[in-house]
Amino acid sequence: MPKLLSKLDPGVAIALAIGLLAIWPLFAYPSLPLNTDAEIHILRAAEVKESILSGVLYPRWANDFYYGNGYPIFSFYAPLTYHLAAYWSIITGTDVVAGSKAVLVASGLLGALGMYLFVRNRWWRLAGIVAAAAWSFSPYLLFLEPHARGEIAETLSLGFAPFVLLWFDHVLRKGGWRPAVMAAISLAAVILAHPLTALPVYGVVLVLIAWEVTLASVDAQRGRQPFPWQRMPHVAVAIVLGLGLAAVYWLPAGLERSAVRLDFYGLGHYDFRRHFLPVNELAALPVWLDEGAASADFNFSLGPVQLLLAIAGMLTVFKPRLRRLDSMLMVFLSSLFLYLMTNASQGLWEVLPPMRFFQFPMRFMGPTALVLSPLAGTALAWVGNGNGNPRAPRAAALMVAALFLSALPLTYPLPWSDFGAVDRGRVVQAEVSGKWLGTTCCNDFLPRGVESIPVPSAEIVAAYTAGERIIPRAEKELLPTGASAIMLHSTSQSDTLGITTPSAFKLKLHRFYFPGWTVKLDGKPVEITVTEPDGRIGVDIPAGKHRVDVELQATPVRSAAAWISITCALAALGLLLLPHGRPQAQSGGHGPRIELAQVAIALVAVVCIKLLSDQLGWFRHHSSGRTVATAQHSLLGSIEKEIEFLGYDIDKLTLRKSTDFPVTLYWRALRPPAINYQVYVHLRDKDGKVWAQSDKANPADTPTMRWELDRYIRDVHTLVLPAVLPAGEYRVYVGLWNDATSERFLAYDEDGVLLGENIALPDVVTVR
Numbered sequence: 001m002p003k004l005l006s007k008l009d010p011g012v013a014i015a016l017a018i019g020l021l022a023i024w025p026l027f028a029y030p031s032l033p034l035n036t037d038a039e040i041h042i043l044r045a046a047e048v049k050e051s052i053l054s055g056v057l058y059p060r061w062a063n064d065f066y067y068g069n070g071y072p073i074f075s076f077y078a079p080l081t082y083h084l085a086a087y088w089s090i091i092t093g094t095d096v097v098a099g100s101k102a103v104l105v106a107s108g109l110l111g112a113l114g115m116y117l118f119v120r121n122r123w124w125r126l127a128g129i130v131a132a133a134a135w136s137f138s139p140y141l142l143f144l145e146p147h148a149r150g151e152i153a154e155t156l157s158l159g160f161a162p163f164v165l166l167w168f169d170h171v172l173r174k175g176g177w178r179p180a181v182m183a184a185i186s187l188a189a190v191i192l193a194h195p196l197t198a199l200p201v202y203g204v205v206l207v208l209i210a211w212e213v214t215l216a217s218v219d220a221q222r223g224r225q226p227f228p229w230q231r232m233p234h235v236a237v238a239i240v241l242g243l244g245l246a247a248v249y250w251l252p253a254g255l256e257r258s259a260v261r262l263d264f265y266g267l268g269h270y271d272f273r274r275h276f277l278p279v280n281e282l283a284a285l286p287v288w289l290d291e292g293a294a295s296a297d298f299n300f301s302l303g304p305v306q307l308l309l310a311i312a313g314m315l316t317v318f319k320p321r322l323r324r325l326d327s328m329l330m331v332f333l334s335s336l337f338l339y340l341m342t343n344a345s346q347g348l349w350e351v352l353p354p355m356r357f358f359q360f361p362m363r364f365m366g367p368t369a370l371v372l373s374p375l376a377g378t379a380l381a382w383v384g385n386g387n388g389n390p391r392a393p394r395a396a397a398l399m400v401a402a403l404f405l406s407a408l409p410l411t412y413p414l415p416w417s418d419f420g421a422v423d424r425g426r427v428v429q430a431e432v433s434g435k436w437l438g439t440t441c442c443n444d445f446l447p448r449g450v451e452s453i454p455v456p457s458a459e460i461v462a463a464y465t466a467g468e469r470i471i472p473r474a475e476k477e478l479l480p481t482g483a484s485a486i487m488l489h490s491t492s493q494s495d496t497l498g499i500t501t502p503s504a505f506k507l508k509l510h511r512f513y514f515p516g517w518t519v520k521l522d523g524k525p526v527e528i529t530v531t532e533p534d535g536r537i538g539v540d541i542p543a544g545k546h547r548v549d550v551e552l553q554a555t556p557v558r559s560a561a562a563w564i565s566i567t568c569a570l571a572a573l574g575l576l577l578l579p580h581g582r583p584q585a586q587s588g589g590h591g592p593r594i595e596l597a598q599v600a601i602a603l604v605a606v607v608c609i610k611l612l613s614d615q616l617g618w619f620r621h622h623s624s625g626r627t628v629a630t631a632q633h634s635l636l637g638s639i640e641k642e643i644e645f646l647g648y649d650i651d652k653l654t655l656r657k658s659t660d661f662p663v664t665l666y667w668r669a670l671r672p673p674a675i676n677y678q679v680y681v682h683l684r685d686k687d688g689k690v691w692a693q694s695d696k697a698n699p700a701d702t703p704t705m706r707w708e709l710d711r712y713i714r715d716v717h718t719l720v721l722p723a724v725l726p727a728g729e730y731r732v733y734v735g736l737w738n739d740a741t742s743e744r745f746l747a748y749d750e751d752g753v754l755l756g757e758n759i760a761l762p763d764v765v766t767v768r
Contacts, residue, residue: 010596010637011116012126013131013494017603019112021404022136023105024610025147025411031097033416033691035706036150036294038100040439041081043430045096046422048079049086051492058562058592061514061552063492064424065438066446066463067431067456068471068472069512069536070492074357075558076253076445080192081153097419104146107159112136114162119377122169122326126396129599131377133391133400134306138373139286139299140365143410148296157194158188158366165370168205171210171238172190175231177575180238184572189240189335192249196358200367204333211234211329216459235576238253242566251561261446270359270441277362285752286409290630292623295700296414299360302369305406306376309399310334313375330371330378337368391597397602411610428464432456435706447514449535458508465565473497473550475508493552500545507538516558520549537715628666635752637759639736643677643704644670645747645759646712650732654766657725661692661765665715666736667699669707670757676703677736677745681717682758683765685730688714692719697739727768732761 019398026434032038044062047065051059060075074082085099115135120128135141135180167183169175187205191198209520220227242251277300284299316322341361349355358364374593379399379608383391420426437453438446446453463471473495474485483501490496499507506529511517517541520526529538539548554562579745613619621629626636631647638644649664651668663681679699682694694717707713737744744757 002591003389009120009125010598010630011120011129012113013118014129014599014603015112016109017398017600018116018129018132018136019109021603021610022112022605023108025143025413026101026104026108029416031416031419032101033150033703034419036148038150038152039419040436041086041152042100042419042422043427043439044073044077045082045085045100046083046424047087047100047492048074049089049096050424052083053085053344054491056492059492060252060516061493062438062557064427065431066272066453066512067510068428069454069510071438071489071512072260072441073445074516075256078153078157078192078195078249080189081156082292083442085152085154096422100152103156105687106135107155108141108146110159111141111162114160114166115373117160118166118169121166123324123374123378126392126595126599127374127377127379127380129131129596130309130380130396130399130403131373132374133403134303134309134376135369135373137403137407138303138306138369139301139366139407139410140362142407143286143296143413144300145366146297147413148298149283154197154363154366157190157197157201158370160189160193161366161370164190164201164205165208168235168238170210171234172209172231175228175234177234177237177578180234181241181572181575184241184245184560184568187238188245191242191246194248195253197366200337200364201370204367204370205239207333208329211326215325226738240574241568244564245572246565247561247568248565249561251614252555255557255687256515256555259448261443261448261450272349272356272359272361273346275360275362276346276626277341277343278485282338282341286407288409288620289412290621290623290628291415292621292710292712293630294510294626294708294713295701298410299715300365302365302372303403303406303423305402306369306372307398308374309379309403310372312379312382313377316378316381324378324381327375327378330375333371334368334375337364337371341368348453371504378461393598396595397598400535400599401602401606404425405609408610409612412620418592423467425464425467428456430460432461433465434703441457447512447535448533449530450512450605451533454534457510471510473511475510478505478508480505484516488547490512495548495550497548498546499541499548501541501543504540504715506544507539507541507548509539511537511550513537514552516552516555518553518706518737520551520552522546523549524718525742543611622711630714633664633757633761633763635761637755638670638750639677639759640745641748641752642670643674643736644668645734648732648734648761650763650765653763654768655721656768657721658723659721659729661719661721663694663717663719664715665699666712667707668712669704669709671709673704673707675707675738677740679715679736680734681719682733683719683721683730684733685728691725691730692721699736705760721767725767728766730765730767731764732763733758734761 005361047062048059048066061070062073063070065071081103084103085096088099088102089096105414111567112132112135116128116132119131141158145151163186167179167186170179171183186323190201214577281299282302283304284301285304286301287297287299289296313327317328318332341364378393380392383395390725432486437732457470469486470490472487474497479485480501480503488496488498512535513528517528517537518525519528526539531538623629626646628646632649634647636646646668648666651662655661676698679696681694682690700713700715702713735744735747747755749755
């Protein structure tokens with residue numbers, strides 16, 4: 001036992017402790033929040049769980065979405081997150097909300113551990129500790145992804161990303177079939193979790209391989225050491241196996257994409273041109289969150305301390321004594337990703353059409369953190385690598401503490417209530433209420449034949465609401481007089497109906513058609529007719545008594561993809577079982593154990609600060625009622641005595657023409673709104689003429705009927721001042737209206753006195 005303990009790396013425990021600090025906010029409240037993307041990920045996980053329990057272990061069809069017509073989202077959206085959440089739920093007996101939270105927790109711990117091991121092996125241990133802290137406390141990974149956006153799938157993919165670097169780096173420098181298999185599994189996991197994250201991560205791997213091969217070639221030419229040809233097969237196998245293991249997903253998703261709709265990708269709100277990040281925001285301090293707000297106000301920041309440490313790491317390339325070529329690689333990659341997030345890269349985005357599928361340039365914040373974090377670790381080189389150098393442990397402890405304390409405001413996500421029960425009826429009720437359709441934004445992945453989405457069937461909605469296991473799939477309105485259609489059996493990807501009819505007719509099912517759906521009439525295959533314009537499955541039924549079997553079967557592409565993944569899995573298993581030599585000792589000098597004591601003390605200190613802050617309410621705002629702590633100006637009023645106006649922000653009152661004029665409004669619901677209101681902001685002169693305006697279908701992009709009564713809404717507007725705007729004085733007017741009737745609703749002051757159709761802000765805006 002003492003010998004075993006002597007081989008254990010205490011840095012692993014430190015890295016996991018850092019990961020625990022990062023996931024601490026997930027345990028602040030039970031369950032997970034509504035009204036973020038976490039909600040749709042949870043509902044998808046519930047669909048996968050239903051399919052698994054019905055015997056379909058790898059579903060490609062979401063059975064209950066689109067009012068029960070279903071659609072093939074799991075054939076195009078990476079499925080690993082939902083399978084992990086579903087199996088956690090099944091094994092532990094909990095719900096998929098707990099399973100989804102378990103995925104987030106695992107992602108945080110995996111990311112911290114993987115980053116530590118990668119930097120430890122490539123550089124040294126203390127650098128690995130700092131890199132793990134820079135990674136885990138990065139605002140994007142700590143808060144934006146798991147809390148503000150609720151992007152469970154992307155968070156999982158980023159959790160695996162450091163392991164991709166760890167194992168490919170190991171294969172490149174030392175070879176080995178087992179490390180090659182681990183590299184392949186890590187690469188497949190990133191792809192199966194979130195392909196848009198996998199693409200830049202895979203790009204980093206390819207650049208790393210090219211970099212190492214180039215350096216090895218240069219060394220071989222100069223006679224320093226022979227080229228490591230024996231490792232190249234290991235690298236190639238790692239790439240091929242990784243892609244092959246994930247082929248069950250990406251191959252059909254790529255080859256069958258013409259069967260679904262992607263025509264709205266990159267349009268409107270999802271146009272990348274609208275989402276480039278200002279350079280100053282990338283280095284901004286975190287915004288203190290407000291517990292009284294309905295949604296978080298935040299910066300898309302890489303973390304100011306992370307950037308300072310990364311810059312210090314970058315500067316080591318100019319010091320011959322400290323220079324490392326692998327640091328130069330990280331400098332190049334981080335510069336590339338930073339470029340892709342700013343509007344300087346717009347031309348590149350437009351030249352490369354596939355870039356539109358990223359939708360938001362901020363998606364590159366995760367890959368940027370992946371290459372910035374090692375640079376942050378290498379900043380320790382300025383004080384030594386820690387092997388007996390007393391300054392390095394102190395510096396590492398200070399860096400870890402600074403990284404956490406700078407991110408401390410982000411460890412207080414907005415409070416959330418219980419997610420509630422997750423069942424099939426909830427999915428359909430959310431769609432009927434207009435919250436979404438199919439858990440996607442733009443009807444993406446809807447079968448191509450669906451030109452018009454049918455209205456929900458009252459019978460199907462009632463069946464879902466009642467919790468029935470077998471949903472009636474036949475459209476009863478088209479049955480001939482005296483005919484009947486009885487559901488005999490149903491799973492997520494199959495139905496069996498008993499049909500009795502006195503005359504021939506066309507059976508229409510409440511299922512969208514997608515390649516792979518087949519129909520058998522009395523055991524014999526029959527042709528499917530795709531109905532127009534709703535794209536559902538239609539079948540000609542002759543008079544008599546019949547059995548109709550409907551099933552989604554594998555197409556040749558899906559079968560080939562499945563066999564490729566199975567073959568690669570068997571090959572990976574075989575390589576793992578191969579006899580292998582004694583593992584080589586790790587290089588890079590991990591240093592004595594005592595060097596981590598100061599880092600551990602720093603972690604204990606920041607935990608104490610965190611606990612004290614929890615009790616005293618530090619690092620966050622506490623708005624309640626009519627008081628908005630973050631509003632610059634308080635101004636009370638109401639619209640229709642249903643929506644209350646609380647205040648506003650105006651940064652500048654003296655403006656120039658042809659400039660943007662930002663105005664932020666604060667609202668809350670006094671009682672559940674009867675309708676979804678639209679909002680307008682006008683800039684008017686003294687005669688009432690409107691010179692600039694901002695209109696939104698929903699204040700703060702949230703339908704008013706979904707507003708919580710105990711939270712305020714922060715509604716940001718930007719008015720563009722025209723070039724022809726005369727110099728003079730203007731006022732800002734705000735109000736709510738109904739776009740269906742063009743009615744403007746009456747406004748009242750805080751005493752209930754009628755103001756008219758809008759609320760006038762008291763400030764005078766001067767244009768020069």
